[in-house]
Structures are given as structure tokens and as C-alpha cells.
Amino acid sequence: MNISARFFAAASIAALSLFAGSAAAQEKLVIGTEGAYPPFNNLEANGELTGFDVDIAKALCEEMKVTCTFVTNDWDGMIPALQSKKFDAIVASMSITPERLEQVDFTNKYYNTPAAIAVPKDSPITEATPEALKGKTIGAQGSTSHANYAEKHMPDSELKLYPTADEYKLDIANGRVDAAIDDVVVLSEWVKSDAGSCCKILGTLPGDAEIYGPGLGIAIRKGESALVAKFNDAIAAIRANGKYKEINDKYFDFDVYGD
Structure with missing residues (x-):
């Protein structure tokens, strides 16, 4: 060769x-x-x-x-x-x-699927709006689009961030935050469970293409x-x-x- x-x-x-x-x-x-x-x-x-x-x-x-x-x-x-x-x-x-x-x-x-707001069943908050959530503490998982949405659209609320969804759920159940923001499906499944029996879905939120794509x-x-x-x-x-x-x-x- x-x-x-x-x-x-x-x-x-x-x-x-x-x-x-x-x-x-x-x-x-x-x-x-x-x-x-x-x-x-x-x-x-x-x-x-x-x-x-x-x-x-x-x-x-x-x-x-x-x-x-x-x-x-x-x-x-x-x-x-x-x-x-x-x-x-x-x-x-x-x-x-x-x-x-x-x-x-x-x-x-x-x-x-859209984002939503959950609150305790006995919450005085009646609407999933920035005005209704003014001055309230909202729990969200950190580094998420939902946290970004709350930061942008609810500037008059205090945003408390958590490493996981389970941790904000625990805090809202124990009264340490007034509301939580997440995907409507995640929140809906949670409130139907024993762990989420404390809470209810207040409503879904308007979309934002800049935040959610x-x-x-x-x-x-x-x-x-x-x-x-x-x-x-x-x-x-x-x-x-x-x-x-x-x-x-x-x-x-x-x-x-x-x-």
C-alpha cells in the first residue's frame, strides 16, 4: 500500500x-x-x-x-x-x-398555563390584583418567572423568595406570608391536598410576554x-x-x- x-x-x-x-x-x-x-x-x-x-x-x-x-x-x-x-x-x-x-x-x-395567586381561606384579600395585594407579603420560588412577575407588577407588595415551592407553601399555611404566586396548576393541585387545605386560589393573572414568553x-x-x-x-x-x-x-x- x-x-x-x-x-x-x-x-x-x-x-x-x-x-x-x-x-x-x-x-x-x-x-x-x-x-x-x-x-x-x-x-x-x-x-x-x-x-x-x-x-x-x-x-x-x-x-x-x-x-x-x-x-x-x-x-x-x-x-x-x-x-x-x-x-x-x-x-x-x-x-x-x-x-x-x-x-x-x-x-x-x-x-x-397561567400564573395564579393563592391565599389562606380566611384571608381578607378578595382579588388577585396589585391594588388588593398592596402592602401584603407574597411568597414565591426564587429565580422563577413568577417571582419576576410579582416584582414587576406588584411593586407595592413585599416579595419573599424561597429555594423551593414547598417552602413558600409551608409559610403560607403557617401564616408567615399573606399570599403566594405560582402556576395555576401547581397551586390548584396543592389546595386540593391535605397540606394545602388551608388555602384557596384567588384567581389567575394576566399574561406578560416579556416575563413568560x-x-x-x-x-x-x-x-x-x-x-x-x-x-x-x-x-x-x-x-x-x-x-x-x-x-x-x-x-x-x-x-x-x-x-
Whole structure:
């Protein structure tokens, strides 16, 4: 074999190896989620991850024909963990906001539900408006779109931030805050439970595209457009083939995909 032939053969083998490595990498994905935001994602006592986000992620992985594993991460460190390659995608009820789009890319939305205000059942607050909440303390999970919404639209209220949703729920139940802001589904499921029997939904809040964007999507590292496209195709596919509805109806009595 002459030098040119040997060089061509070596280059071909290297290219095939690179292709095989790339294909193998695409066959496995690590999904990051919080594990503390029921009914969307929750880490059960037995170590099992459950919830709408988790089931949707599993359905998308099956549609893409990739093997997915899940890891949990604190909410406020979710994007840095994605950027440092702790996982390949975030499926954790993350709003597609302009601020986050500066740090990560997003798929199309996979659901879109409004924010709401919850208060104790005996609260004198009667409306989910900035005027009615003036001078009141509102609990919210930190580093969330809901916290940003309260900061922008309820400047005359005191905003108290918590690392997890469970912690603001505990404080409103014990009278340490006057109200709480979060996704209407999260609050609705909570007030129906024994832990949330103290409280009621006061009402939903008007949307704000600057705060919430077009909905909640899957976050991907900047520049990984092929992976974004694969997820988008899979989202469209499970919407069309009925799998999305099957998962939706397991958790909710309305279509959380939204308009």
C-alpha cells in the first residue's frame, strides 16, 4: 500500500470512528429536572421521579429513539448545570423568556398555563390584583418567572423568595406570608391536598410576554440546533399521535398545551 492509500484508509477509519462516536452520543441523553415541583416533576420518597414533565420527557425520548436518564438539580442552578454539561436538556417547566434565551436555546413550548395567586381561606384579600395585594407579603420560588412577575407588577407588595415551592407553601399555611404566586396548576393541585387545605386560589393573572414568553419549553445548550430540531419534531409527533393527550389526561382535566 502506498503512502496516499494508507493516508486515505486512515482518514476513512477516523471519519467512521467519529461518525460512530457521534451517533452513539446521540443515542443517549441526560435530562435535568428539579424534582420538587409537583404535579410537573417530583422526586418521590422511594427515589422515583414522577410528574407531567417526566412523562413528557420519556415520551419524547421514545419518539426520538434515544435512551434517556434523569438527574435532579436545584432550580437556581439549573442553567449553569446545563451549560457545564451535567445534562443535555432541561425538562422542568421552564418558561421561554428573553432573559433565558440569552443563555440557552429552547424548543417550542410543550405547555402553557397561567400564573395564579393563592391565599389562606380566611384571608381578607378578595382579588388577585396589585391594588388588593398592596402592602401584603407574597411568597414565591426564587429565580422563577413568577417571582419576576410579582416584582414587576406588584411593586407595592413585599416579595419573599424561597429555594423551593414547598417552602413558600409551608409559610403560607403557617401564616408567615399573606399570599403566594405560582402556576395555576401547581397551586390548584396543592389546595386540593391535605397540606394545602388551608388555602384557596384567588384567581389567575394576566399574561406578560416579556416575563413568560410563549410558554414553557425544553432548554438546550446554545448552538445545539440539531437537538432542538429533534425535540421539536418529537413534540409535534406526540401532539399528533395522541401520546401527549394520554399524558395530559393522566394529570389534568384540561389541555395544558394552551393556545
